[in-house]
Amino acid sequence: xxxxxxxxxxxxxxxxxxxxxxxxxxxxxxxxxxxxxxxxxxxxxxxxxxxxxxxxxxxxxxxxxxxxxxxxxxxxxxxxxxxxxxxxxxxxxxxxxxxxxxxxxxxxxxxxxxxxxxxxxxxxxxxxxxxxxxxxxxxxxxxxxxxxxxxxxxxxxxxxxxxxxxxxxxxxxxxxxxxxxxxxxxxxxxxxxxxxxxxxxxxxxxxxxxxxxxxxxxxxxxxxxxxxxxxxxxxxxxxxxxxxxxxxxxxxxxxxxxxxxxxxxxxxxxxxxxxxxxxxxxxxxxxxxxxxxxxxxxxxxxxxxxxxxxxxxxxxxxxxxxxxxxxxxxxxxxxxxxxxxxxxxxxxxxxxxxxxxxxxxxxxxxxxxxxxxxxxxxxxxxxxxxxxxxxxxxxxxxxxxxxxxxxxxxxxxxxxxxxxxxxxxxxxxxxxxxxxxxxxxxxxxxxxxxxxxxxxxxxxxxxxxxxxxxxxxxxxxxxxxxxxxxxxxxxxxxxx
Amino acid sequence: xxxxxxxxxxxxxxxxxxxxxxxxxxxxxxxxxxxxxxxxxxxxxxxxxxxxxxxxxxxxxxxxxxxxxxxxxxxxxxxxxxxxxxxxxxxxxxxxxxxxxxxxxxxxxxxxxxxxxxxxxxxxxxxxxxxxxxxxxxxxxxxxxxxxxxxxxxxxxxxxxxxxxxxxxxxxxxxxxxxxxxxxxxxxxxxxxxxxxxxxxxxxxxxxxxxxxxxxxxxxxxxxxxxxxxxxxxxxxxxxxxxxxxxxxxxxxxxxxxxxxxxxxxxxxxxxxxxxxxxxxxxxxxxxxxxxxxxxxxxxxxxxxxxxxxxxxxxxxxxxxxxxxxxxxxxxxxxxxxxxxxxxxxxxxxxxxxxxxxxxxxxxxxxxxxxxxxxxxxxxxxxxxxxxxxxxxxxxxxxxxxxxxxxxxxxxxxxxxxxxxxxxxxxxxxxxxx
Numbered sequence: 001x002x003x004x005x006x007x008x009x010x011x012x013x014x015x016x017x018x019x020x021x022x023x024x025x026x027x028x029x030x031x032x033x034x035x036x037x038x039x040x041x042x043x044x045x046x047x048x049x050x051x052x053x054x055x056x057x058x059x060x061x062x063x064x065x066x067x068x069x070x071x072x073x074x075x076x077x078x079x080x081x082x083x084x085x086x087x088x089x090x091x092x093x094x095x096x097x098x099x100x101x102x103x104x105x106x107x108x109x110x111x112x113x114x115x116x117x118x119x120x121x122x123x124x125x126x127x128x129x130x131x132x133x134x135x136x137x138x139x140x141x142x143x144x145x146x147x148x149x150x151x152x153x154x155x156x157x158x159x160x161x162x163x164x165x166x167x168x169x170x171x172x173x174x175x176x177x178x179x180x181x182x183x184x185x186x187x188x189x190x191x192x193x194x195x196x197x198x199x200x201x202x203x204x205x206x207x208x209x210x211x212x213x214x215x216x217x218x219x220x221x222x223x224x225x226x227x228x229x230x231x232x233x234x235x236x237x238x239x240x241x242x243x244x245x246x247x248x249x250x251x252x253x254x255x256x257x258x259x260x261x262x263x264x265x266x267x268x269x270x271x272x273x274x275x276x277x278x279x280x281x282x283x284x285x286x287x288x289x290x291x292x293x294x295x296x297x298x299x300x301x302x303x304x305x306x307x308x309x310x311x312x313x314x315x316x317x318x319x320x321x322x323x324x325x326x327x328x329x330x331x332x333x334x335x336x337x338x339x340x341x342x343x344x345x346x347x348x349x350x351x352x353x354x355x356x357x358x359x360x361x362x363x364x365x366x367x368x369x370x371x372x373x374x375x376x377x378x379x380x381x382x383x384x385x386x387x388x389x390x391x392x393x394x395x396x397x398x399x400x401x402x403x404x405x406x407x408x409x410x411x412x413x414x415x416x417x418x419x420x421x422x423x424x425x426x427x428x429x430x431x432x433x434x435x436x437x438x439x440x441x442x443x444x445x446x447x448x449x450x451x452x453x454x455x456x457x458x459x460x461x462x463x464x465x466x467x468x469x470x471x472x473x474x475x476x477x478x479x480x481x482x483x484x485x486x487x488x489x490x491x492x493x494x495x496x
Numbered sequence: 497x498x499x500x501x502x503x504x505x506x507x508x509x510x511x512x513x514x515x516x517x518x519x520x521x522x523x524x525x526x527x528x529x530x531x532x533x534x535x536x537x538x539x540x541x542x543x544x545x546x547x548x549x550x551x552x553x554x555x556x557x558x559x560x561x562x563x564x565x566x567x568x569x570x571x572x573x574x575x576x577x578x579x580x581x582x583x584x585x586x587x588x589x590x591x592x593x594x595x596x597x598x599x600x601x602x603x604x605x606x607x608x609x610x611x612x613x614x615x616x617x618x619x620x621x622x623x624x625x626x627x628x629x630x631x632x633x634x635x636x637x638x639x640x641x642x643x644x645x646x647x648x649x650x651x652x653x654x655x656x657x658x659x660x661x662x663x664x665x666x667x668x669x670x671x672x673x674x675x676x677x678x679x680x681x682x683x684x685x686x687x688x689x690x691x692x693x694x695x696x697x698x699x700x701x702x703x704x705x706x707x708x709x710x711x712x713x714x715x716x717x718x719x720x721x722x723x724x725x726x727x728x729x730x731x732x733x734x735x736x737x738x739x740x741x742x743x744x745x746x747x748x749x750x751x752x753x754x755x756x757x758x759x760x761x762x763x764x765x766x767x768x769x770x771x772x773x774x775x776x777x778x779x780x781x782x783x784x785x786x787x788x789x790x791x792x793x794x795x796x797x798x799x800x801x802x803x804x805x806x807x808x809x810x811x812x813x814x815x816x817x818x819x820x821x822x823x824x825x826x827x828x829x830x831x832x833x834x835x836x837x838x839x840x841x842x843x844x845x846x847x848x849x850x851x852x853x854x855x856x857x858x859x860x861x862x863x864x865x866x867x868x869x870x871x872x873x874x875x876x877x878x879x880x881x882x883x884x885x886x887x888x889x890x891x892x893x894x895x896x897x898x899x900x901x902x903x904x905x906x907x908x909x910x911x912x913x914x915x916x917x918x919x920x921x922x923x924x925x926x927x928x929x930x
Contacts, residue, residue: 001866002858004723008870009854011719012877016847019881020840022888026794027836034795037763039780041817042792042832046808071812078812096812 044096048076053111053136055091055103058173058377061145063087064094064104075133078187079104085180086152087143089208090172090312090375093183098190102208103139103376106313110379110387111136117387135382142171142377150488151176154481159200160467161209161354162485167362167453167462169392170371172310173489174463175355177209200468211310211317214351215466218437219278219419219474220449221346223360223407226275228298229286230403237406239271247284249341256280257436275410276418278434280345287344293334295343296322302363302398303370305330308355309395311376320352346435358464360398361451364411364431365459368404370395412456420450422479425487429456432482434474445469450478454486461489499560499926500552506564507548511541514571517804521579524805536578539589540571543596550600554607555923559856562922565849566900566915570908572842573901576830577822579805584822584903591905595912602916610920614864617670624663625696627656657709658897658910661716661879662917665871668717672724673863680725707742707752708882708894712875714738719874720867723857758784759892762791787893789818790828794887801835808832822903824895827884843884846899850877853918859925869921872914 026034035043055064066077079094081087092102100108109115113124113136120137127134151162155178164174179198186193196205207213229235245265246253256263256279266279274282287295299305305321305328307314322329322338329349331337342348355373363370372395379388399407411431414420419434435449448470453462463486465478515537544567551563570592578585606613613620672679696713718734746752754771762784770782780788796808807829809817818825831839853873860866876899883902886893897907899914 001723001726001863004726005854005857005866005870008719008723008874009851012850012854012874013847015877015881015885016843016850018890019884019888020843022885022890023794023831023839023843024836026791026888027797027799027831027839030791031795031798034792037792039778039788040792041811042789042796042808045810045812045817046796046802048812049806049808071810074806074808076812 038099041096044099045076047094047112048078048096049074050112050134050136051077052079052094053113053138053379053382055111055139055141057087057141057143057145057148059145060140063091063141063143079183081183083145084182084184086145086148088180088183089177089206089210089316090141090143090175091183092312092316093186095187098186101206102312102316103141106311107139107376107379110139113137113382115387119381119385119387123381137382137387138380139376140378140380141375142166142173143175143375144173144489147174147485147488148176150174151481151485152178152180154484155467157199158467159198159203159209159469160465160478161213162463162465162481163210163354163358164461164463164485164489165358165362165371165373167365167459168371170362170373170395171377171392172355172373172375173461174485175208175210175375177207177213179203179205181205208312208316209354209466211308211312211353211355213353213466214318214320214323215353215447215449215468216437216439217346217350217352217357218435218447218449219280219346220357220360220433220435220451220464221350221352222275222278222283222344223364223411223433223451224299224302224304225283225286225295225344226271226407226410227302227364227399227403228295229271229290230406231298231399232290232294234290235271235286237271237410240268241270241274241279241282241285242268243274243279243281245281247281247288247341249284249288249339254280254284254341272410272413275433276413278345278414278419283344284341287340287342290340291335292331292338292340292343295340296331296334296338298399301370301396302360303356303396304352308353308359309372309374310355311374317355318353320350320356322349323351324349346437354464354466357449357451357466358462359395361432361453361464362462363398364404364407365453365456365462366404367401368397368399370398408456411452415452419473419475420452420479422475423450423452423483423486425454425483425490428454428490430454430483430486431456431459432479434479436473436475445471446473448472448474448477450474450482452479452482452486454490461486498556499558500548500556503551503560503563504548506561507541507544507567510564510567510571511537511544513568514540514575517571517575518578520803521575521805524803525579536574536585536589540574540592543592547596547599550603551919554600554603555919557926558919558923559852559926561852562849562915562918565845565852566912568845569842569849569900572830573826573898573903575804576826576833576901577903579833580809580822580829587905588903588908591908594905595908598909599912599916602913603919606916606920607923610868610917610924611862611864613666614670614673617667620663621667621671624660624667627660627663628696630656654906655897655904656906658906659913661713661875662872662910662913664713665716665720665868665875668720669864669867669871672720672867676724676863679721679730680727682727682729706894707745707755707892708886708896710742711738711891711894712878712882712896715878716871716875719878720871723870724863724867754783755892755894758787759889762788762889786819786825787887787889790825790887791889793818793825793828794831797832797835797839799836801831801833801838804833806833820895823897824883824902825887826902827887827898830901842901846877846880849873856918856922856925859929860921861925861928865921865924869918872917876911876914 065080067080092104094100094104124134151174162176181193243266245263246255339348372393374390381387415423415430415432420432423432432452437447448467451464453459463482465482470477518537718731722731764779767776770777857866857869883896883898885891897904899911
């Protein structure tokens with residue numbers, strides 16, 4: 001019988017050995033896949049035993065911190081957002097019931113110390129073996145609380161957004177979005193967030209309008225058209241036009257902006273004046289001359305048609321461009337599929353995000369080069385050592401340097417004596433462009449814009465402001481907000 | 497060093513390990529656990545010392561590794577049960593006292609010659625069947641988790657299947673020893689008993705709704721039949737019959753069908769009908785909830801585990817994530833806290849136990865002893881495989897206990913009787929050699 005017993009012994013040992021193999025599979029290969037599953041509460045709860053890294057503004061102001069609580073003999077760390085709604089969209093939230101959003105979601109690996117950085121891996125492994133609490137890395141954002149506060153105060157009661165960039169580096173200095181929500185309520189009282197009402201519908205308080213809100217750009221898009229026109233070599237800053245108050249497209253008149261007495265008529269003007277007074281008919285003619293393809297091509301150099309690069313989650317950022325039935329529209333043949341005249345002054349299915357328009361202003365300010373926008377300046381380990389530092393990076397060249405210089409002069413004229421005088425700052429040269437997009441028929445409310453940078457001679461700050469459902473024009477509604485935020489940013493004398 | 501001294505040395509190591517286990521649970525969970533927890537290790541060690549003394553007197557030549565391995569496994573189990581639910585650990589401690597008493601009694605009563613059991617084989621066989629049908633008896637049996645495996649007498653509840661398993665092995669060892677030559681000839685009429693036992697296993701399956709138990713009993717039977725006759729054909733035939741029968745039951749019994757569906761497709765992307773609450777839910781939120789949560793627990797352990805006492809088994813609001821954690825799913829709790837390194841070591845202890853058991857069977861002189869040792873050892877291996885394999889999705893999940901580790905009185909008692917049986921066989925074989 002011993003031969004049979006020996007064989008059966010192999011079977012018995014084989015059965016248990018199979019268990020070791022299967023355990024190895026589940027505890028190594030399958031781990032990552034299971035950890036990502038929505039219904040994996042263990043993973044979610046376990047995340048709360050990690051002391052998440054803090055999120056701080058540029059000056060050290062704490063935007064996200066932890067509150068320790070003992071639950072069933074375990075120390076758990078729950079998030080607390082001391083700034084409430086002020087930074088809600090960028091910082092996001094980390095909760096049990098609704099997982100994560102904003103930087104809390106996209107930078108989770110750093111915040112929980114589970115990134116692949118060698119230093120972090122060593123630290124967390126040692127902590128794990130010692131049984132100590134695992135501590136995450138801290139994020140230091142580029143946001144300036146002073147400017148952010150001004151932006152949010154200026155937007156109070158409205159639906160809209162402000163994005164301010166350091167034109168030279170791409171660092172995001174302010175990213176405001178209204179209506180906002182208190183991330184501290186996400187866990188316990190989400191109903192309160194759902195019930196937030198605003199002057200726009202849907203109020204969408206969770207939507208980060210700065211990076212994910214798509215709006216009709218209107219006349220601020222003329223900056224892109226101007227760059228295309230100047231870059232094409234067919235126009236200079238001195239090119240002459242005669243404005244009759246309208247432009248003929250497809251056999252019909254496209255009229256200038258106007259009031260009860262009919263559209264404005266400017267007569268003979270040069271290119272600079274056309275931008276200064278935002279003359280639609282002139283831009284319509286320019287668009288027809290250089291063609292929709294060229295305008296779209298230039299817009300792509302500014303970053304249109306691509307997800308704007310930022311550290312927030314991909315689904316919280318939207319690309320700018322032509323949209324058709326809610327989806328980004330790539331025309332195969334722009335000359336037949338896109339109306340060049342309306343495109344030239346920012347209508348014709350064009351939708352843009354405030355971040356993208358701030359990048360347009362920054363490109364002009366930075367001599368034609370778009371810097372890659374970023375919001376996480378550096379990441380530090382629990383000991384304070386720098387784990388990762390963001391170095392400013394060139395993103396794209398949007399236009400020639402000479403074009404950028406010409407555009408700066410033209411945009412300065414807008415603020416000095418054109419539609420954007422409300423953005424003037426004492427002793428500082430400001431370059432800007434207004435936008436007023438009629439979103440419906442006549443008499444309805446407008447989406448108003450202002451993009452700007454300052455000081456025009458040595459630009460530091462580039463900004464985009466958008467407001468929904470405004471009765472006035474961009475120059476009277478959005479420009480003053482841009483002015484206040486720029487003032488807050490330039491007055492700080494902080495020159496990183 | 498003599499066998500018993502070696503056993504004592506091993507037990508001291510086990511005692512130290514258990515003390516370390518309790519100490520680490522205490523350190524990790526000071527707020528819910530008192531210093532009294534440390535006395536568990538002392539109490540535990542004293543119990544095993546007593547068992548060792550009994551072994552020293554009754555079976556001086558027996559294998560010196562089995563008792564310490566059983567001690568290690570119960571120690572690990574008790575530590576984890578204590579970590580999960582301190583009050584259960586107290587009850588488990590009492591059951592270990594009962595189990596070690598049963599162990600000592602078995603050794604004492606049978607140490608002169610356990611082979612006289614052979615003459616009572618039919619009594620054992622009948623008692624086993626009686627115990628197996630007990631849960632079906634109205635008023636006594638209760639259905640837990642869809643399977644009828646439990647018997648309630650007053651406030652006491654136990655799983656008669658655990659003891660029935662051992663009695664069945666004693667019966668089979670006796671019966672097969674007697675009939676092995678006849679069976680090996682392969683005459684058609686001798687297949688009668690085989691068919692009877694196949695029918696019995698199917699009956700158990702239908703009655704208890706439990707594929708795992710049927711697989712366990714039938715697997716033990718086939719293994720012992722193979723060892724007795726040396727005919728692989730029987731094993732193939734038996735396995736074929738079992739599969740055919742199981743397939744038939746699959747068609748007839750909804751519960752078994754559900755188990756298979758859960759096993760094959762624990763996750764669904766879309767909502768399916770949930771028979772628990774009548775709603776439409778993804779399967780992982782309904783029928784396969786336990787399996788899926790337990791897999792998450794295993795996966796969370798990763799290489800090194802969270803550490804004893806530091807695992808996550810509750811939501812932050814204190815709601816239990818995995819039901820039956822300290823009985824059926826204790827392996828997933830251990831896998832999370834000890835990690836792959838820890839549970840692989842645990843499974844290696846199981847392998848060693850199986851290896852020692854099989855060695856005892858090979859060294860035994862007579863057929864009854866060989867078959868008894870083989871049956872007991874293989875039952876131990878197969879039961880481990882069925883529960884852990886179910887948790888790891890190798891086979892459909894069945895709620896049976898993990899030998900020596902799971903919380904549960906009937907299981908602990910039965911496994912110590914099993915251990916006593918192996919020591920008796922071992923002692924006899926070694927004594928004859930000495």
